[in-house]
Every structure is written in structure tokens, then in C-alpha cells.
Amino acid sequence: MLEIFICEDDQQQKERITNYIKNYIMIEQLDMRVALSTDNPDEIMDYLQSNQVNGLYFLDVDLKHEKSGIVLGAEIRKYDARGSIVFVTTHSELTYLTFLYKVEALDYIIKDDFTDLQQRVIDCIVTANERLLSDSGEMKKRFQIKSGDKVISEDYENILFFETSSKLHKIIMHTDSRQVEFYGKLKEVEEIDSRFYRCHNSFVVNIENISGIDKKTREITMVNGEVCYSSSRYLKGLYKAWEKN
Template sequence: MLEVFICEDNVEQRKRLTSYITNYIMMENLDMKVVISTANSSEIIDYLKANRVTGLYFLDVDLQEERSGIALGAEIRQYDNQGAIVFVTTHSELTYLTFTYKVEAMDYITKDQFTDIQKRVIECIDTANKRYLQNKHSNRKVFQTKTGDKVISIDYTDILFFETSPQLHKIFLHATNRQVEFYGKLKDILELDSRFYRCHHSYVVNKDNIAEVDIKKREIRMINGEICYASSRYLKGLKDVVNH
């Protein structure tokens, strides 16, 4: 399902935008849902931290809080690098900031009397849904790294977890049928894909390949029987894959 998020601090505009989206989803019977419609950007970030998401985001640029809509878009990219971001703004002159923040935006909808906002919103929904369905059925992502003179390629679906190596600045990649050591940082791994989750200061796990989580022992057993570890502060983010 493609999840939809709205962050708009004007109550009436937020209601109108939410109505456009929910009505169109219902009329077209799309596999989409408005998950959060809010004035508080932290609600969206907290949700993304706790859930693996491919989303469509409608963000007001001029939020009345410390985090601007464009800064919110940049933060969203840390958790959902496949999502579609649409900026809704009265300040079209600020769109250049999306390049400064390196936010790839699908569209900029200007709130003025000349713009048919409903029509533009529907066009964004159609485009995002089409891309989502194409990626869902055909997207094969491959992790590539160089070790020695070799370039190693491993399907994301085969990756179990990443672990810091005793050697400085090196990482062990544990896959279903091999292990590879390479130079890198765990924080960079997190930005590659939403299925990768920081479960410990020394581990990043592929949530799709978890078999079970032992809360008491703080152990994560992978589909091939390998074990990696979670610290108590990160266990909450694994709640959707915990076997009770």
C-alpha cells in the first residue's frame, strides 16, 4: 500500500487537501491510504522511524515551527528514499532550497487563485501510484561494493545485516550465502533503503529477513539462523516483526 502523509499548519487548507485526496482514493479504489494529516512534522518523522514506508508526502513549505517543510522533506528522505514528495506553498520563490537540501520533489503546487490545486493533487496521486506499482513489480535493487580488486554485487533481498568490523572503518555484510568485508559507515547504509534498520550501535539489520526477535535476550534471529543483536533503545522500531 502507498501511504499518504499531509503536513499543513493551516487547518482549513489541511482539511481541504485531505478531502481531495481521500475522496479521489475512494472513487478510484486505489491501494492507498491517508495515514497522517497533521500540523506537526514530528508526527510524520516518528511514524517513519517506527515503520517501513513507501509514501506520498504533501508538505507545506512554510510550517509554523522550527522545521521548515523543505527541511522536513530532507529528513523524510533519510527513512523513505523511494517516496514521492510534493511541496504545497505560497512561496514559490523558495523552491530553490530543495536543491540546497538535496530533496528530489515530484511537484510544487502554488497556493494561489490561478492554480487548480485539486487537479494538481490528483495528477500527483496518479503519478505516484503508477511509479509505486512499477517499482513494486519490477524493482530489483543491488548493493555494490569494492573489496580488493573485485566489485561485489548482492541483491538487497539476500542481505541479512551489516556489522562493524574490528578493523577501523570497515563493515561486515552478512548475506544469505556469503560474508563480505568492505570500507564504509553504518550511517551511510541506513540511507540506502527503508528496510535497513539501526538495531544497535554496531548493527544494521534488514527487517525483511528477520525470523524472530527475542526481547529478553535482545537477539535477532535471521531467516538462515544467524544472530545479530539489538540494544534496548532500538527494540521499539522492530515491533512490527516481533513474534509474540
């Protein structure tokens, strides 16, 4: 999921940008959300320090704060190295500071009467989403499914396990941050990648995200503390595959 952050000290401008983003996400039914819309850069840094984020950031350069938008961008890079940063400013002459602070920017939006702010914001969302889905040209594998009217995309490495749903022909995908229900079969899921191991009639687990296996209770504890189960039939093979991993 792409998380979007707005840091703008002009209340009217902040609300305008936030509404543009929320409306576009809703209309296009994109797998993203506005995580924070604030005038305080410290709130964004507190969030990044507590969460693993794929982010798009709209930052006012001239914040009424001891920390400028450029400095905030440099700090964001320490926690979200591949995040997309957009600077929104009335001071086009300050853009050179991004080079001094080594902040690669996706775009600079100049706040003036001639800027189509809404379209520029939308263009940035589209580009950031494309970057995320292509993983900046890297070969990181992603699991893509249709859930309702949305197409959900998730890195394989973030998936903990899949389980059958109480709803007919549906599966629930558990990740470190969410659960997504979709139509599918566990047999199809286990064949997608070698890290997905069938451990039970109702579960397929990502062996790379197992933190422990209790052979007596057949409980599988994931890296985030969630628990799923193995049947006795699959336990030996699961344990062997996990130890080898």
C-alpha cells in the first residue's frame, strides 16, 4: 500500500491538497491512503520511526517550524529511502537546496495563480504508484489480486500466511499490516512461490516469516506474533523447510 503524507502550514492549502488526493483515491479505487495531513513535521517523523512505510510526501518548503520542508525531506530519506517526495512552494529559488541536502525530489509544485495544482498532485500520485508497483526496476516479487473493485498489490516478503475464509471459495491474506479477503484456492497460492508452504488444509504459510514452530501444539508463530497451524501430516516437511531457510 502507498501511504501519502501532507505537511503544509497553510490550513486552506493543506485541506485543498488533502481533498484532491482523497477524491482521486476514491474515484480510481487505488490501493493507497492518506496516512497524515499535518502542519507539524515531527508528526511525520514519529510515524516513520514506528512504521515501515512506502510513502509519497507532499512537503511545503517554507514551514513555520524550526524544520524546513527540505530538512524534513532529508530526514524522511533515512527511514524511507525509496519514498517519493514532492516539494510544494512559493519560492522556486529554494529548490537548489534539495541538492545541498541530497534529497531527490519527484516534483516541485510552485504555488501560484498559474499552477494547475490538482492535476500536478494527481500526476505525482500516478507516478509514485507506478514506481511502487515496478519496485524502481528491481525484481522484487509482488502478489496481485482483485478484492472487490480494487486491485491489491503486496510484496511477497510482507505476506505472513493465507487461510481459508468462512465464505465459500474465498481466502484471507495476512500481512504484517492488514488482512485482505479474495476469491481463490490455497492450492493455487502454494504454487506461486517456493517460500509459500502448505502446512494445513486451511493454511499456506510464508516460511521466511516464521519465528517459531511448536511441534507439540503444531502452532506456527509469525514474526509479528500472529499464529496459524500445521497439521501433523505437513509438520515434518514444514519444519525441515523452515530450518533450511
